[in-house]
Amino acid sequence: MSATQARLVARRSAVFAAALALTATTCFTAYAQPDDPATPSTPATATSTPAETSTPAEPTESSTPVEPSTPAETSTPVTPPAETPAEQPAEKPAEQQKQQEADPARPDLKATATVVGAGPFLVGQFVSIKLTVTNSGAGEATEVSAWSEALSGSWFSINREDWDGLQPPFGEPSTLKLAAGETRTFNLKGRTYGYQGDSKIRFRVETKNDVNPFNNTTDVEIAFREPVKTGTISGVLWGDANGNGAQDAGEGLAGAGVYLYGGGDPNVTPRTRTDASGRFTFTGLELRTWGLGFDDDLPGGWVVQSNSSSDIPVDGSGSTSELRYQAVRPLRDQLSAAVRFLPGEYVDGGPVTLEFTLTNKGGADITDITAGCGRSGEGPHVDVWRGRLGELDWSRGATIPAGQSRVFTVEALIAGNASDYGYSFVACDFGPKDQGVIHGYPSVFDYVKVGSKRTNTSGSIYVDLNGNGWMDGQEHLNGVSFSLVDPKTDEVVATATGSGEHGEAFFNDIPTGLYKIVVNGPYQVKHPEWFITASDCSKWCQTGWNIQVVPVEGPAGPQPQPEQPAIVPVANYRSTSGALADTGASVSGLGLVGALTLLVGGASVFLARRRTA
Known part of the structure; x- marks a missing residue:
């Protein structure tokens, strides 16, 4: 290569390098320019972009070398193009003011x-x-x-x-x-x-x-107060035996279960019982609000109408040391209730007729009686709403004369998805609408079989060693068999034995429906009114229910065999009529009078309180 050619190559390289330098300077400056595009920085306006730099003519061998342009030697500054709306920075107050002036009718x-x-x-x-x-x-x-x-x-x-x-x-x-x-x-x-x-x-x-x-x-x-454990709750529970509205000697209720809830640890539920004078005391409580409640089965059948009170402020001042709770006689002492399904074809969403029988056993008329149905809110309720309750509707109210019974016929609908559960049920209580309480009201529960689907379910039985009301730790029972029994026919549908980490027993290919648990060993279900629901698993199913049992001496109940009979037809289910008006129970073979459903996925635990009129 000649010297002239070498100089030519060097000049071209210098021009290319200068273009790169200009590009870098322009890009960096554009990136660093301030928010306001109207006042760009000096470097951005003093340099030309590579596209604006004239390409030098190729020199001849005799040409005098030409030095490339530097940023200071570029042509007339070029203002950067306006940014697109997508790149527009946040509006400044001045711009907001302009926008507001353009559209004055805007809120702020x-x-x-x-x-x-x-x-x-x-x-x-x-x-x-x-x-x-x-x-x-x-x-x-x-x-x-x-x-x-x-x-x-x-x-x-x-x-x-x-x-x-x-x-x-x-x-x-x-x-x-x-x-x-x-x-x-x-x-x-x-x-x-x-x-x-x-x-x-x-x-x-x-x-x-x-x-x-x-x-x-x-x-x-x-500001919140640190919940140190220095608080106390104490008080007295008494029953107004003579109805004078004041506590008299001997009216304190002994042996009533009292519990607290709402503490910082959900696994801790303080419990105690009232002494001979009806007094109770809790100490060492966190300074915070607490809730207090009484067990349903108070001595002598008394009821506390509200049954529980929340938001008790335990602040360490001693203001919660003399709480007083009055118990009254339950309305079911005077009023009994029963329900029955009239014969029919029970299908999803189909019509069904119910008969409610209310009996006044007292010496005075009972007025403004209404039905509160479906309070649990879950499960395949029979549809008795939309004004179907007639005189028992909340907007009306019925009168039951002293010493008489009245029968109320209600046209209702089977739940639209009843066959997924295998049944449809009704659960109602009855009492004066102006009291706003249901504790102690007579109540009814009954159900009919719907459909013929089959399913699987599983669950455990456990002994509540720590008394917190649910299964935890090693409280489940392995190696103890228990059975699912039809509540109306007492037929054993399936038997299995708990095993594994959670003592789970598996019941496969059984009819959908309600079942009671019978333990085949030295235990019995603590709440025999609790049922489990085995629903259709083809759509969605999550099993794993837990049933609490207590030890007994010797085998509890019959010893069912692990056989699985065919589905019992609806026609073979026992009627719920008969002696119900005399006993106040809604199902003659069970004595069930109230209901509450606790769903556990596809399976559920169904509670129906056993009471007498």
């Missing part, structure tokens, strides 16, 4: 919040918050709503119904409006259930077409 919400009361508050105690919302814009604010977020500390929870209208029903738009210039204060309430220090939360209000949605938040801090 602002919020402030204050905690009512000085605190510190107890864990579990309701805390009131005043949230003040102002529409400082020129237009009406529509679909106004609010929500909160936790910033730090204890989690503060506000239920939807406690937002004072700032949160619409789930899935529905807000109907709340604020006129231009209007200020409104909303009264919220919430609480924390676990202590993690003071709670700091942020509230945000929203509306459609807000001019500035970035000024819609406000923060508050709520």
